[in-house]
Amino acid sequence: MTISPSLDERFRAAAAAADLLDVAFDVVQDTPIGPLLVGVTERGVCRISFDPDSEHHLEELARCFGPRVLRSSKPVERLRRELDEYFEGRRQHFDIETDVRGLPAYNQKVLAELARVEYGRTTTYGTLAALTGNPRAARAVGTVMNRNPIPIVLPCHRVIGASGSLTGYAGGLDRKEQLLRLEGAIL
Amino acid sequence: MIPPFETFYEAHRAEIFRFLDRRLGRDRSEDAFQETFLRALRAYPRLEHGEHLRAWVFTIASRIVVDDVRHRKPEGELPELAAEEGLPAFEDLAPLTDDLPPKQRAAIVLRYGYDLSYDEIGAAIGSTEQAARQAASAGVRRLRKEHQ
Numbered sequence: 001m002t003i004s005p006s007l008d009e010r011f012r013a014a015a016a017a018a019d020l021l022d023v024a025f026d027v028v029q030d031t032p033i034g035p036l037l038v039g040v041t042e043r044g045v046c047r048i049s050f051d052p053d054s055e056h057h058l059e060e061l062a063r064c065f066g067p068r069v070l071r072s073s074k075p076v077e078r079l080r081r082e083l084d085e086y087f088e089g090r091r092q093h094f095d096i097e098t099d100v101r102g103l104p105a106y107n108q109k110v111l112a113e114l115a116r117v118e119y120g121r122t123t124t125y126g127t128l129a130a131l132t133g134n135p136r137a138a139r140a141v142g143t144v145m146n147r148n149p150i151p152i153v154l155p156c157h158r159v160i161g162a163s164g165s166l167t168g169y170a171g172g173l174d175r176k177e178q179l180l181r182l183e184g185a186i187l
Numbered sequence: 188m189i190p191p192f193e194t195f196y197e198a199h200r201a202e203i204f205r206f207l208d209r210r211l212g213r214d215r216s217e218d219a220f221q222e223t224f225l226r227a228l229r230a231y232p233r234l235e236h237g238e239h240l241r242a243w244v245f246t247i248a249s250r251i252v253v254d255d256v257r258h259r260k261p262e263g264e265l266p267e268l269a270a271e272e273g274l275p276a277f278e279d280l281a282p283l284t285d286d287l288p289p290k291q292r293a294a295i296v297l298r299y300g301y302d303l304s305y306d307e308i309g310a311a312i313g314s315t316e317q318a319a320r321q322a323a324s325a326g327v328r329r330l331r332k333e334h335q
Contacts, residue, residue, distance in 0.1 A: 007221075015228055020229060022232075058191035059191060066232060067231055067234075068192045
């Protein structure tokens with residue numbers, strides 16, 4: 001005997017409603033760039049990943065935010081809606097807060113600067129490095145982008161090489177190109 | 188290290204539901220299931236390690252079963268659960284078991300509070316019938332010593 005899906009969902013919803021979760025996560029299935037695993041805390045979105053297999057994320061989420069990590073769809077509804085709107089071209093700015101607790105101070109600083117890069121625009125690793133205090137730290141900025149825990153919302157896809165080449169993307173260059181195309185940043 | 192709650196929940200939800208369903212019937216088992224895991228979730232951050240989680244969650248579930256049975260039946264109809272070999276009844280036993288090691292506590296609560304067989308208890312705490320019997324009797328010895 002296994003438990004019914006409705007009982008399972010009921011418990012997951014009750015856990016969230018009682019504010020007992022450190023992280024609620026779910027998979028957003030239908031996006032133009034494939035399924036996304038998303039996680040939220042009481043502070044805001046804490047994870048977006050192109051790898052939807054939750055097994056690969058649970059331990060790290062628990063380490064960063066606390067052990068009460070549970071799949072629950074209700075808490076991620078707002079993020080899901082904002083992502084839907086973004087992918088439909090109806091949203092240029094995410095209103096949901098981000099939660100980057102646990103990241104090194106330097107990463108947080110770079111990501112805060114990244115958050116200011118507007119929809120449809122691009123910047124370079126070197127520019128972001130300069131804006132965060134060290135113009136020669138382009139490579140370090142690249143590493144921060146590569147480890148960005150909240151891609152799309154924190155738009156590391158808008159950061160490209162000084163030559164104009166797309167350079168790299170943790171989710172694969174195809175996705176980076178797709179996102180920039182969606183935003184009209186490239187044709 | 189305590190595993191993420193999702194991992195813990197997925198590992199034990201089916202057997203906890205089976206246990207509750209067998210004890211309470213379908214009508215009441217769903218509420219009891221939810222209550223079991225909500226209680227577990229409330230206590231989860233206070234756990235100091237990830238050992239004996241199975242015994243721990245079965246202990247929570249069995250307490251909920253006992254509470255449920257107690258609330259449903261008028262005083263006189265309570266099933267006689269524990270008056271074996273002159274041992275204290277469950278009402279007296281339950282609050283006393285908190286300081287026992289998790290396996291002993293689970294074995295005692297399940298055996299005397301809930302009247303499970305040692306075979307079932309072994310399955311519940313992830314060990315053998317023999318080990319369950321030993322855990323229960325070690326726990327009882329310890330309780331007797333502490334509360335003499």
